[in-house]
Amino acid sequence: MTKDQLRIILYILRRDVRLSDNPAFHCAAQQLKRTKTFQSPSNSRTRSRDDSLTSEHGSAPFTHLLPVYVFPANQIESSGFLSSPSDKCPYPEARSEVAKVWRTGPHRAKFIGEGVWDLKQQLEGLGCGSGLEMRVGMVDDVVRDVLQSYSTSSEIDGSKPQITGIWMTHDDGTEEKDDEKAVRNTAAEYDIPFKVWEDEKFYVDDRDLPYNHISELPNVYTTYRKTLEPLRDRPRHPLPTPVELPPLPPNIPPQKAPFKIPTTQDDLLRSILSPLEKDPTYKLAIPPNMPTDVQSAHPFTGGETHGLDRIEHLVSSGAMTTYKQTRNGMLGLDFSTKLSAFLAQGHITARRVHWAMFEFEEGRGPGEKAEGYGKGENEGTAAVRFELLWRDYMRLCLRKFGYKMFALYGIQPHAKGKGHQSPQVKKRWRTLNKSNGAGDDPAKTLETFTRFRSGRTGVGLIDASNRELFLTGYTSNRARQNVASFLTSHLDIDWRIGAEWYEFLLTDYDVASNWGNWQYVAGVGNDPRQGRVFNPVKQALDYDAKGEYIKAWVPELRDIKLTRSIGQGREEVDKQRLMMLYQAWKLSDWEKNSLGLTGVEWVEHPLTRIQFSVGRKGPPDNRSKRGGPSGGGGGGGGGHWRGSSRGRGSRDFRRVGNEEPTQQYDQGPTIVTSSG
């Protein structure tokens, strides 16, 4: 080994786009420290310490680190990176399997680009010559190109650069595992040691679970959770953030033609977004338009820097403390943590969230003015931990069930198996390309799905959520559950089409959480109470009791008057009027006319009419005392759609049946769902 030999580690990044709590960067920083210690004349006896590192990454000590983020061509459309418009893209369009929509839509594409750029700047900012390269293509193609280039490269200062190891971080996604396998094979072909780092993105580390094999993972979340309680004691400590890393190697091979890597953040975002922007309607005849006076609930910029800022804000503002009461909200920035997108891309780790809350609970760090500071775990921080564990669980389910997470009948026992005749297996889903028999017409299903996507079903909560998602890339957990239930149980459409639509639009899309939750709601996943259906009218009454959310995102309905006089110049929300907001077909002809809604398809001909009504019981004053459980109630005043909406607990209604008698609607104001 000559002194100046260039020995390079190629580190392929995917959903580990962060500097802190990153095992690969941590190891590289450690090796650098050891090398420096070894090189220092005063420490010439510490040479043997290098050996432990050698075994840790499976190759000889290295001099350079080449971190490469790959925009995977099967998930993110790559044609925007072509050097010239006349070039032909070597990869098929990155579209979904069933509904043929883009795999990654504009909201997430932007968030990913911002995150990659943030890491690049952080690495360059260390001032030690480190940085981040970006590449486009299938992961294995990129690795091959780099290896090929180095194997034929000429000497630099009398030394031939050599890749001495390839690193990746484990990911439980099925495609990601395929990529990992392909790179492992390529590494073997070139006789280069290959190292897969632990994911480190779990709340409770998967190495600390009380199971010998993934097959032992319970099929019910609660059982799994109980094996791990108390949750606060479980997370490992995050790995330290490197302050120095080995430099990038000289003469890095360029991106292979026909692609070109942008050199500014603006150009990068343009390259990712331009193919999607060719048809900003995404084949919708009437796409949703951004209403005036409404703010996105998810205006966040991608990247570790912003993710860590967000954690600090949540802790120091007290939003973590109040989370339990606010988490079912639908409007505003802080009703829930909005950490999901940062977690999904690996910009932050779940245990970082835990330790920030832990410090707060112990009375250390920021947040001294917030409620609960220094008072131990509170119901808000405990509830956040509970949700983070849900995320872990979905990831483990993906590990356990693999491709079944994407199968029509999900993880439920297969119809052909003996003794497995569950009702879900018999369900005939409507799909886009073939009739399921008995008069079912796929063309009609497409029309229905198009109206669903456009936010024009005629059911207020569903339309508000779908428009919000289309325009901002986010919609709350409460809304997601209702939308998924509506598509799968009211419209009977193949749940995978809904999951693909969410995959396209969600900024926080995460393969396990998305497909796992869709399965769960569709009744083919881990829900121990199979077959429940959300009633979106009752849910709106419980969670949008002033109609603020629906009015925010469906502006055509903003002028519906929701209050009635209760004397002495006072007004209160009238539940009879709310019913017309929740389903506009209930408006009188006169009112439709005066609101300009006569002849509007989704008003006159909703996809479904949900029979649900409320009675007028009890004196108004009594009712107004029955507020939601959360703080801040009553703020905002009537008719505003910017405030938060948390109405719950309304018991003064009666259900008068529905047109789909086989469905069981949930009854209580708190519904046991995937998020408890």
Ligand SMILES: Cc1cc2nc3c(=O)[nH]c(=O)nc-3n(C[C@H](O)[C@H](O)[C@H](O)COP(=O)(O)OP(=O)(O)OC[C@H]3O[C@@H](n4cnc5c(N)ncnc54)[C@H](O)[C@@H]3O)c2cc1C
């Ligand atoms: C049909 C459907 C699809 C979904 N798709 C996704 C998805 O692609 N990506 C995603 O991260 N979440 C998904 N969820 C779960 C949940 O809706 C989001 O995690 C949550 O709304 C994100 O907002 P938040 O960060 O403010 O969540 P918070 O309420 O603040 O929760 C804190 C964190 O806990 C995790 N979490 C919360 N609820 C769940 C859950 N039910 N399953 C798994 N993790 C959870 C998330 O990481 C979240 O950031 C889906 C839920 C449904 C019903």
